[in-house]
Amino acid sequence: MMHGFANPKRFLTLASWLTPLLLAAGLVLSGGALWWGLTQVSPDRLMGETVRILFLHVPAAWLGMGGWTAIAISSLVYLVWRHPLAALAARAAAVPGLVFTLICLVTGSIWGRPTWGTWWVWDGRLTSMLVLAFLYAAYIALAQAAAREGVSARIPAIFGLVGAINIPIINRSVVWWNSLHQPPSITMGNSAIDGEYLAPLLVAVVGFSLIFGGIVLARMRALLADIQAEARLRRRASEAV
Amino acid sequence: MSALKPKHQRLVLVVLALVALVGAGLLAAYALRNQANYFYLPEQMQADPPAVGQAVRLGGMVEQGSLKTDNDGVTLRFAVTGNDGSRIPVRFSGIAPDLFVEGSGVVAEGRLAPDGTFVADNLLAKHDENYVPRELEGMSEMQAAKMAEETTVGLE
Numbered sequence: 001m002m003h004g005f006a007n008p009k010r011f012l013t014l015a016s017w018l019t020p021l022l023l024a025a026g027l028v029l030s031g032g033a034l035w036w037g038l039t040q041v042s043p044d045r046l047m048g049e050t051v052r053i054l055f056l057h058v059p060a061a062w063l064g065m066g067g068w069t070a071i072a073i074s075s076l077v078y079l080v081w082r083h084p085l086a087a088l089a090a091r092a093a094a095v096p097g098l099v100f101t102l103i104c105l106v107t108g109s110i111w112g113r114p115t116w117g118t119w120w121v122w123d124g125r126l127t128s129m130l131v132l133a134f135l136y137a138a139y140i141a142l143a144q145a146a147a148r149e150g151v152s153a154r155i156p157a158i159f160g161l162v163g164a165i166n167i168p169i170i171n172r173s174v175v176w177w178n179s180l181h182q183p184p185s186i187t188m189g190n191s192a193i194d195g196e197y198l199a200p201l202l203v204a205v206v207g208f209s210l211i212f213g214g215i216v217l218a219r220m221r222a223l224l225a226d227i228q229a230e231a232r233l234r235r236r237a238s239e240a241v
Numbered sequence: 242m243s244a245l246k247p248k249h250q251r252l253v254l255v256v257l258a259l260v261a262l263v264g265a266g267l268l269a270a271y272a273l274r275n276q277a278n279y280f281y282l283p284e285q286m287q288a289d290p291p292a293v294g295q296a297v298r299l300g301g302m303v304e305q306g307s308l309k310t311d312n313d314g315v316t317l318r319f320a321v322t323g324n325d326g327s328r329i330p331v332r333f334s335g336i337a338p339d340l341f342v343e344g345s346g347v348v349a350e351g352r353l354a355p356d357g358t359f360v361a362d363n364l365l366a367k368h369d370e371n372y373v374p375r376e377l378e379g380m381s382e383m384q385a386a387k388m389a390e391e392t393t394v395g396l397e
Contacts (some may be wrong), residue, residue: 044373046340051372080252116365117338123279127359161259176270177280178300180348185370193372 008224011085015217022214029207030059037200053111054193055200059208060103064132065167067097067212072167075160078153079088085220087153092158092219096212098136105129116180125181128166135163144162163176174219254337279346291353299359300348300367304328308343321347321359333361340366 037055044051090137143156185192249395276365280300291297308319347369
């Protein structure tokens with residue numbers, strides 16, 4: 001079963017109709033959720049209107065962490081089962097993961113100025129999230145270099161697994177250490193976020209996740225096309241000689 | 242080991258490496274648990290006071306009813322309380338952030354004065370994990386449900 005989609009042709013047929021579907025559904029849901037959150041909900045008792053950044057900040061933070069989780073799982077599948085598409089999936093998830101992490105950092109900074117009174121502090125949560133952004137940048141550079149030099153994709157895969165140690169640290173940072181960032185609002189089955197905010201937030205999370213999935217599939221198709229084009233060029237060059 | 246398929250050998254190897262990695266990460270986080278704190282709680286500051294004049298941060302809740310403004314209009318005096326009732330008086334001259342109110346979280350950057358007062362150069366407001374719309378503040382759940390019912394009448 002695991003190798004059912006190892007066949008690139010079967011994967012491409014699936015991806016070719018799934019990609020636009022995910023992107024379209026994601027755009028509709030996240031656009032609707034942002035409209036809902038930015039214009040319809042009432043201001044927070046303390047923060048006032050700035051609470052609306054929640055609907056972009058939280059999905060971006062979760063997807064920034066989700067992106068590296070996807071890299072780690074794909075890397076594990078690649079290392080153990082040598083699944084050829086898993087290495088591509090990990091590479092494809094890195095760029096959207098970095099973008100969502102940066103969105104999280106920027107929106108958090110903009111949110112911090114009016115609420116906390118500062119753009120940035122070096123507390124556990126903010127620092128570990130910044131480290132995640134650097135890890136993404138390093139992973140992208142490493143995976144690209146490995147692909148260009150024809151080195152085994154095992155090196156970025158190992159880096160993807162090692163870097164995953166940061167994910168539980170980000171998650172637990174506000175619990176283990178005193179931090180300026182507040183503790184988690186949503187824990188196992190409990191939410192300290194009022195239903196009026198929670199509903200558009202969850203829709204936004206689903207919508208942005210679908211966009212994330214669509215981008216990963218689109219990037220995997222582009223990477224596969226690159227590999228095919230290169231193989232074709234190489235074949236033609238060897239025939240010419 | 243020779244009976245294992247290469248696939249399973251790799252799986253065992255990766256799982257062992259991951260266990261070692263997570264163990265190392267947890268040990269590192271455990272060793273960092275005091276160093277990586279962004280601020281002292283009042284009970285931590287009282288148990289192990291920093292040297293007078295050393296730049297530190299104090300964090301906790303602004304005690305209800307403790308916030309007073311001096312006659313100069315810019316000097317605030319309040320007490321920061323921790324989780325176990327310990328409190329430290331704080332003096333601050335300057336502009337406080339909007340979220341700085343009694344009963345809310347605060348992080349004060351500054352230093353301990355010889356008399357035990359914490360002199361802050363800067364105040365950061367700490368938000369808690371609760372997000373509540375303004376209209377519902379202080380309402381019981383039943384009141385809130387009743388209001389939601391009233392305000393949504395006719396929307397169907």
